[in-house]
Amino acid sequence: MKDVRIGMVGYKFMGKAHSNAYRSVPMFFPDRAKPVMAAICGRDESGVKQAAEQFGWDGYTTDWRELIARDDIDFIDINAPSDAHKEIALAAAKAGKHIFCEKPLALTLADAREMLAAAEAAGVTHMVGFNYRFAPAVQLAKKLVESGRLGRIFHFRAWFLQDWIIDPSFPLVWRLQKEVAGSGSHGDLGAHLIDLAHYLVGDMTEVIGMADTFIKERPLPSSMTGLSATGTSGKDAQTGPVTVDDATLFMARFASGALGSFEATRFAAGHRCTNSFEINGSLGSVKFDFERMNELEVYFTGDEADVQGFRRVLATDPAHAYAEAWWPAGHTIGYEHTFIHETVELLDALQEGRQPVPNFHDGVKCQAVLEAVDRSIEERRWVTIAEM
CATH class of the missing domain: 3.40.50.720 (NAD(P)-binding Rossmann-like Domain)
Structure with a gap:
């Protein structure tokens, strides 16, 4: 190699x-x-x-x-x-x-x-x-759906909640400018939800949405890095328009017949990085919250009645994806490990002469849903993905 x-x-x-x-x-x-x-x-x-x-x-x-x-x-x-x-x-x-x-x-x-x-x-x-995609608990959810252990999938609901710009004095960073970012919470946070939906449940066929920008003007930044910034102040203080959404919600139908709901916002006080989804099927359900990224809550309808309920599965044992490279069972991993696993997939693809997953096809598919939601909001109607 x-x-x-x-x-x-x-x-x-x-x-x-x-x-x-x-x-x-x-x-x-x-x-x-x-x-x-x-x-x-x-x-x-x-x-x-x-x-x-x-x-x-x-x-x-x-x-x-x-x-x-x-x-x-x-x-x-x-x-x-x-x-x-x-x-x-x-x-x-x-x-x-x-x-x-x-x-x-x-x-x-x-x-x-x-x-x-x-x-x-x-x-x-x-x-x-x-x-x-590369959190082991998400990989477990994929395995349960793909193997049929959750049965026929009825619902996929997802929400990505943050609060880092809820202060109206927070500066107008590049993520709040359409010409640079493309969109706000929809493209930044919602894109992750859309990709997880595609990965776990399959293609969407139509969407309908709504959005709002709660703070229309913000101070221009004097410096910025990552998700933090400093605004201009005093005699140098200037403001500029926010040209992206602060929050976008939409509903979707999947080709499989499942129904979906999605919420992306940067105005959910107390939520630092609540990236979550729930999948409901005829044989069971799973729930995931990235703030507890090592865990997947799993429920099976076939359990005996006296022990039915969601169980917490800690996805750190060798039975779970990528776990063999890390620590003994129960010793958790973090955000940075999702990028490491992503890189492993890229390197494996290069070595094997194939395209990694997700690739630009997945990026295009996500972009089609993003724009279908935007069109739905503008035209106030259901929009099919095939129109895009």
Whole structure:
């Protein structure tokens, strides 16, 4: 297995998560190809230089085109803001580089389809960053659905609740600007719910939704990183319009006949990262909450009447996905491990000459649902995915 040399664009929240994954794989999954952290890219030279040193990259640049032009780099990791995804991915595909791109894949469905077409035409490996699939408890939910142990699936309900911008004085960071982020809670949080629904239950056929922006104007930021920022104040204080949704809710029908409900908001006080779903079937149900990510609540209708009820399954035993690489049973793992497992899937795909899952096809499918919901809100009607 040869080393895989990486060029990464982006160095803040996701850049740190990805860097940690690349550094951790050789220690915990030593039978995979080794990720070599060749170079990292960011627009701010002092910031990207510091990140390169802190995260363990061999070098850095302020021009992503330099990464793509290098013969000694095998694939490009894109975790810059959403408005940069398309241009970088198209250039990487043209250069024959494999591509990992954070979600949402692009600002629009048309752009996402163009990225997929370019990657397919170039014959490169492509992956999209839906890391929550890779929590062992979510993998267990997939196993229970796929094996038929939950029976016919009736409902998938999901909610991703945060509260980090509930203060109206919180600055107008890039995630609140449509031209950069594409959408607000819908594309940032809801995209994860949509992908989990596709992964666990299957394709959706139609949707209907509603959305609102509760805070219309916010202070312009003087600095920002990850999910934190500082706003302008005093005589320099200025404000700008929030151009994305603060909360989006929608209902869906699945091709299987199941019904779905989805809620994504950044205005749920007390919820830091409540990424949850529940699946109800004819033979049982499962419940997952990422704030307790090592656990899956499981219920089977076939249990004896005197012991029926949800049971807590701790997905840390060797029977569960990826658990053999980590700690003794009961010793939990965290958020960062979802990115490590995601990287293992990418490396396995490169080694085996196949596309990893999820890939740009999944990114396009998610984008189609995102835009169908937007159209539904605008036109106040049910919208079929086939229209998109």
